[in-house]
Amino acid sequence: MMKRLYIPLILFLLTILEGVALDLLPSELIMSDMLMVPHWVFAFLVYMAVFYDNDNTYHSVVYALLFGLLIDIVYTGILGIYMFTYALIIYIIHGLKKMLQGNFYVLLLLGAVGFILVDLSIYVIYMVVGLTDMVWENYLTGRLLPTGASNLVFLLIVYPFIAKRLARWGREQLTGSSTL
Numbered sequence: 001m002m003k004r005l006y007i008p009l010i011l012f013l014l015t016i017l018e019g020v021a022l023d024l025l026p027s028e029l030i031m032s033d034m035l036m037v038p039h040w041v042f043a044f045l046v047y048m049a050v051f052y053d054n055d056n057t058y059h060s061v062v063y064a065l066l067f068g069l070l071i072d073i074v075y076t077g078i079l080g081i082y083m084f085t086y087a088l089i090i091y092i093i094h095g096l097k098k099m100l101q102g103n104f105y106v107l108l109l110l111g112a113v114g115f116i117l118v119d120l121s122i123y124v125i126y127m128v129v130g131l132t133d134m135v136w137e138n139y140l141t142g143r144l145l146p147t148g149a150s151n152l153v154f155l156l157i158v159y160p161f162i163a164k165r166l167a168r169w170g171r172e173q174l175t176g177s178s179t180l
Contacts, residue, residue, distance in 0.1 A: 052170040
């Protein structure tokens with residue numbers, strides 16, 4: 001029973017850590033022209049989609065909706081942007097995972113695609129509503145590539161601690177479950 005609380009607690013902790021993540025980086029990186037946005041909650045959701053969910057369960061999508069909304073409430077001024085983006089991209093990743101075998105290389109591929117799609121979607125939404133006017137070239141080199149690379153590094157660092165554990169929890173908790 002207690003194991004059912006692990007995933008929401010981990011996601012909540014990652015939501016909090018995203019807010020202080022930039023304070024943990026060296027000041028040379030923060031003061032440069034590069035902007036690295038931590039998408040650690042999304043990274044964990046990618047792990048969930050690849051290792052935890054079965055083909056017919058969508059826990060990662062539900063958590064993407066909930067914690068995307070929490071990120072919107074805590075860190076952004078507009079409700080729904082992260083909620084919509086995280087849920088949509090995790091749903092796409094979940095669908096792609098059905099065609100691929102869940103392993104380390106698939107995780108890296110889906111993680112890279114996911115980070116790019118999430119950050120690009122958020123940029124486009126902010127551009128449409130007028131919250132940013134960053135030109136494409138500056139966005140690509142100053143935010144998208146550093147954000148994607150730094151989040152892939154996070155994905156690699158936490159792999160030994162998360163992958164097998166999530167797969168085991170998924171087997172234990174989702175056995176016999178055919179719906180959400």
